[in-house]
């Protein structure tokens with residue numbers, strides 16, 4: 001870990017055009033995407049339509065097509081594209097020295113005091 005960032009492993013663990021998932025506290029799952037032009041994005045792994053697993057969708061450009069009903073979700077903003085309406089949370093991500101980091105506070109929710 002560096003600062004408030006959580007090291008989730010090397011960039012080469014995710015082949016271009018695919019995603020992997022990371023289970024986090026609260027039963028939520030994060031999907032980490034590697035695009036064909038070698039950028040990385042992280043979204044909560046549930047489609048804003050009916051909670052489809054976005055990690056199993058097809059990545060094209062900076063968009064993923066949900067495997068259930070083909071909504072297209074921006075990997076940058078988490079927003080549904082076109083006429084579809086809805087948004088899924090984006091998890092801040094950065095790449096440093098060949099490793100992927102997620103913002104810790106976005107991945108591990110704070111417990112109530």
Ligand code: FES
Nearest residue numbers: 047050052066069
């Ligand atoms: S659940 Fe994703 S398009 Fe329906």
